Amino acid sequence: MIDMDSVICDLMSEWHRRYNRDYDDDLTVDRLQCWESERYVKPECGLRIYDYLKEPGLFLGLKPLPFALEVLERLHNKHHIFIVTSSVSTAYAEKECWVEQHLPFIGRKNLIFAHRKDMIVGDLLFDDAPHNLLGFSATGRTAVAMDYPYNRDVNVPRVKSWLEFEKFVNHLWRGE
Ligand SMILES: [Mg+2]
Numbered sequence: 422m423i424d425m426d427s428v429i430c431d432l433m434s435e436w437h438r439r440y441n442r443d444y445d446d447d448l449t450v451d452r453l454q455c456w457e458s459e460r461y462v463k464p465e466c467g468l469r470i471y472d473y474l475k476e477p478g479l480f481l482g483l484k485p486l487p488f489a490l491e492v493l494e495r496l497h498n499k500h501h502i503f504i505v506t507s508s509v510s511t512a513y514a515e516k517e518c519w520v521e522q523h524l525p526f527i528g529r530k531n532l533i534f535a536h537r538k539d540m541i542v543g544d545l546l547f548d549d550a551p552h553n554l555l556g557f558s559a560t561g562r563t564a565v566a567m568d569y570p571y572n573r574d575v576n577v578p579r580v581k582s583w584l585e586f587e588k589f590v591n592h593l594w595r596g597e
Contacts, residue, residue: 422541422546423546424547424567425516427486428549429524430480430486431484431485434484435482436470436473437449439479440470443466450569451570454570454571456550456551456572458470475511481519488587489583491583492584492587493527496587497526500594503532503533504527504532505538506532538556538557543562544562545562547565548566549569551572558577563577564578566578
């Protein structure tokens, strides 16, 4: 089970680019020490930081993170891969298009929209959100963190890149 935002897609760069443009700031993901983005933006923005997530076209235009597509294709040949993503519902259609366009071998039929990832059947979750990592690992299954400053307090295996994640998975299921 693979998360989409900030794991497959680089949401933060484009989200922050739009915020920085409008509020004359220089926010980057390195500044986010916890999940609540509103704590790291200018007060005049505050919770409006989340309004960007409802802008048409935002999710459709996101760039893949380095090696995400290549590694997913290799892993897809050996494992059952599902993309499990949670977002504002207005983004669902764009996310379906993104998967069809960039990951046709996975396709929209293996795309699951879920806020409760711990309730989905699967052996392993690769995610960046602290609540998803904690909830999934609490079920006794393996949650792997894509390393970001905002999830460093979560005590699960973590990787800094897709190539590192590929090594982790190959080691976990070596010989199978
Ligand atoms: Mg995410």
